[in-house]
Amino acid sequence: xxxxxxxxxxxxxxxxxxxxxxxxxxxxxxxxxxxxxxxxxxxxxxxxxxxxxxxxxxxxxxxxxxxxxxxxxxxxxxxxxxxxxxxxxxxxxxxxxxxxxxxxxxxxxxxxxxxxxxxxxxxxxxxxxxxxxxxxxxxxxxxxxxxxxxxxxxxxxxxxxxxxxxxxxxxxxxxxxxxxxxxxxxxxxxxxxxxxxxxxxxxxxxxxxxxxxxxxxxxxxxxxxxxxxxxxxxxxxxxxxxxxxxxxxxxxxxxxxxxxxxxxxxxxxxxxxxxxxxxxxxxxxxxxxxxxxxxxxxxxxxxxxxxxxxxxxxxxxxxxxxxxxxxxxxxxxxxxxxxxxxxxxxxxxxxxxxxxxxxxxxxxxxxxxxxxxxxxxxxxxxxxxxxxxxxxxxxxxxxxxxxxxxxxxxxxxxxxxxxxxxxxxxxxxxxxxxxxxxxxxxxxxxxxxxxxxxxxxxxxxxxxxx
Amino acid sequence: xxxxxxxxxxxxxxxxxxxxxxxxxxxxxxxxxxxxxxxxxxxxxxxxxxxxxxxxxxxxxxxxxxxxxxxxxxxxxxxxxxxxxxxxxxxxxxxxxxxxxxxxxxxxxxxxxxxxxxxxxxxxxxxxxxxxxxxxxxxxxxxxxxxxxxxxxxxxxxxxxxxxxxxxxxxxxxx
Numbered sequence: 001x002x003x004x005x006x007x008x009x010x011x012x013x014x015x016x017x018x019x020x021x022x023x024x025x026x027x028x029x030x031x032x033x034x035x036x037x038x039x040x041x042x043x044x045x046x047x048x049x050x051x052x053x054x055x056x057x058x059x060x061x062x063x064x065x066x067x068x069x070x071x072x073x074x075x076x077x078x079x080x081x082x083x084x085x086x087x088x089x090x091x092x093x094x095x096x097x098x099x100x101x102x103x104x105x106x107x108x109x110x111x112x113x114x115x116x117x118x119x120x121x122x123x124x125x126x127x128x129x130x131x132x133x134x135x136x137x138x139x140x141x142x143x144x145x146x147x148x149x150x151x152x153x154x155x156x157x158x159x160x161x162x163x164x165x166x167x168x169x170x171x172x173x174x175x176x177x178x179x180x181x182x183x184x185x186x187x188x189x190x191x192x193x194x195x196x197x198x199x200x201x202x203x204x205x206x207x208x209x210x211x212x213x214x215x216x217x218x219x220x221x222x223x224x225x226x227x228x229x230x231x232x233x234x235x236x237x238x239x240x241x242x243x244x245x246x247x248x249x250x251x252x253x254x255x256x257x258x259x260x261x262x263x264x265x266x267x268x269x270x271x272x273x274x275x276x277x278x279x280x281x282x283x284x285x286x287x288x289x290x291x292x293x294x295x296x297x298x299x300x301x302x303x304x305x306x307x308x309x310x311x312x313x314x315x316x317x318x319x320x321x322x323x324x325x326x327x328x329x330x331x332x333x334x335x336x337x338x339x340x341x342x343x344x345x346x347x348x349x350x351x352x353x354x355x356x357x358x359x360x361x362x363x364x365x366x367x368x369x370x371x372x373x374x375x376x377x378x379x380x381x382x383x384x385x386x387x388x389x390x391x392x393x394x395x396x397x398x399x400x401x402x403x404x405x406x407x408x409x410x411x412x413x414x415x416x417x418x419x420x421x422x423x424x425x426x427x428x429x430x431x432x433x434x435x436x437x438x439x440x441x442x443x444x445x446x447x448x449x450x451x452x453x454x455x456x457x458x459x460x461x462x463x464x465x466x
Numbered sequence: 467x468x469x470x471x472x473x474x475x476x477x478x479x480x481x482x483x484x485x486x487x488x489x490x491x492x493x494x495x496x497x498x499x500x501x502x503x504x505x506x507x508x509x510x511x512x513x514x515x516x517x518x519x520x521x522x523x524x525x526x527x528x529x530x531x532x533x534x535x536x537x538x539x540x541x542x543x544x545x546x547x548x549x550x551x552x553x554x555x556x557x558x559x560x561x562x563x564x565x566x567x568x569x570x571x572x573x574x575x576x577x578x579x580x581x582x583x584x585x586x587x588x589x590x591x592x593x594x595x596x597x598x599x600x601x602x603x604x605x606x607x608x609x610x611x612x613x614x615x616x617x618x619x620x621x622x623x624x625x626x627x628x629x630x631x632x633x634x635x636x637x638x639x640x641x
Binding site for chain 1: 515546554587592598
């Protein structure tokens with residue numbers, strides 16, 4: 001048993017008296033069982049929101065971008081806010097599955113599958129916004145470096161917007177492959193249990209004929225490790241490049257060298273908040289309380305405090321520098337006295353309250369380990385991080401260099417509708433995922449059962465007490 | 467030898483399986499294959515499997531991606547159709563290179579990750595519509611299966627495996 005040793009002081013990650021087979025049963029139960037009423041209610045709401053969003057997108061494409069609240073000075077507002085918000089949310093999934101794998105954090109195994117699913121679904125939503133904003137989405141392939149009807153006038157590799165195309169598509173496709181490779185053994189497990197022929201066929205197809213030979217596992221682990229090594233710099237690069245959209249411009253408030261690290265920290269902050277939101281509900285609905293425990297919630301909250309702290313320091317330094325420059329232009333950036341007291345003061349203070357003040361309750365251990373407090377704080381952070389992007393974009397653009405160009409951005413129902421639609425789409429995908437996919441990486445959890453399972457730990461600690 | 471007989475020894479615990487593998491190896495029998503529901507640490511070493519070279523592949527694929535990005539940015543931005551974009555140097559790749567770093571990085575990762583995974587799928591023979599080859603469906607749940615080829619030594623092997631706490635021992639004719 002020595003190879004399964006773990007210090008008794010560590011709390012167990014798998015609660016209850018579980019065997020390998022029990023883990024299998026717990027993970028397949030939401031897939032083999034029937035959906036309850038709450039699932040159908042949630043799915044219907046999400047579907048309606050999604051359909052409303054599709055309607056608004058069709059209206060936008062049919063009529064033109066003029067149906068949004070944009071104007072001459074504020075050329076992008078909600079769409080780019082939502083784009084950055086969704087990309088940011090995606091970051092937690094890769095952080096959990098890749099960075100925590102490199103750091104050998106075993107607690108990631110209970111949440112990595114769902115966090116990666118969240119990543120992929122969130123990046124889908126993010127990708128929609130630039131495509132809709134093109135106005136002619138059927139010409140979307142023009143962003144690719146392919147020969148074209150203009151005699152090969154190539155795309156502009158100097159542009160951060162094109163860097164985004166490469167970063168987001170690499171990120172989405174690599175995350176998808178990473179996720180799917182990890183899913184193969186779990187799909188195989190469902191396949192081998194399935195009794196209905198149709199279900200068996202589907203899961204046989206999804207599992208790619210995974211058989212679990214010793215050599216397959218050896219390669220599987222190597223591939224996981226190398227993919228984690230590749231995904232770690234990748235995830236940091238994606239939000240860095242998203243921040244370049246602003247940082248390489250010459251607008252006061254955007255032209256800021258602090259943006260890349262600060263955007264990455266903010267992305268992880270918001271992503272973990274979304275994981276808390278989703279898993280807080282999912283562990284209850286799918287009866288996985290023994291796998292997603294208080295300890296997992298606490299660990300995620302610690303990451304939230306850390307990244308939230310980085311974000312708070314970044315705000316403070318932006319605010320200080322804006323004042324310290326003495327430049328009148330800097331007084332209208334999103335972190336300035338002008339912003340705090342100006343017409344967008346409500347957005348400024350929403351950001352401060354939701355993003356900085358409310359998360360501070362997590363310093364208290366009791367709150368950090370409470371499911372309901374974590375859930376509420378995570379909702380607050382989701383709102384706060386949306387306001388961060390809105391403030392950076394709308395406040396900065398609303399006060400240009402010429403006071404005669406000063407204007408305001410007012411969203412129309414279409415702006416709101418498209419955003420609500422992506423939230424609906426996201427939850428449609430996530431709810432379908434929760435009913436058809438193994439939501440916990442069961443093969444991986446089985447590897448830590450003997451070291452971190454409650455029953456095994458008790459057995460070992462009992463033997464050591466002489 | 468025309469016989470295709472194999473013995474399947476089934477275990478319900480990874481530690482018991484590891485001990486069994488040691489015992490069988492010690493008695494100088496060849497273990498054809500081991501099917502497990504999750505990666506068992508140290509099993510590959512015990513079976514004498516060579517280290518996977520997929521990491522090396524990924525490195526080479528990454529270099530390919532990087533070279534491709536260098537070629538592409540140079541061809542499109544410098545040679546084929548140079549444009550004046552904010553006065554950036556359009557006559558020299560190396561001077562314009564800082565603007566291409568994100569592309570070079572992303573393509574390195576893109577090539578390394580995808581080609582490595584494709585190589586893994588090809589080498590392990592897993593792809594859509596592939597039939598699974600694990601001999602017992604329980605091996606994806608909680609059963610560990612060891613497959614040993616029989617060369618007129620069925621009784622000796624069965625006796626040996628009986629000492630290893632196997633939950634089931636089956637002699638099977640493979641076709």
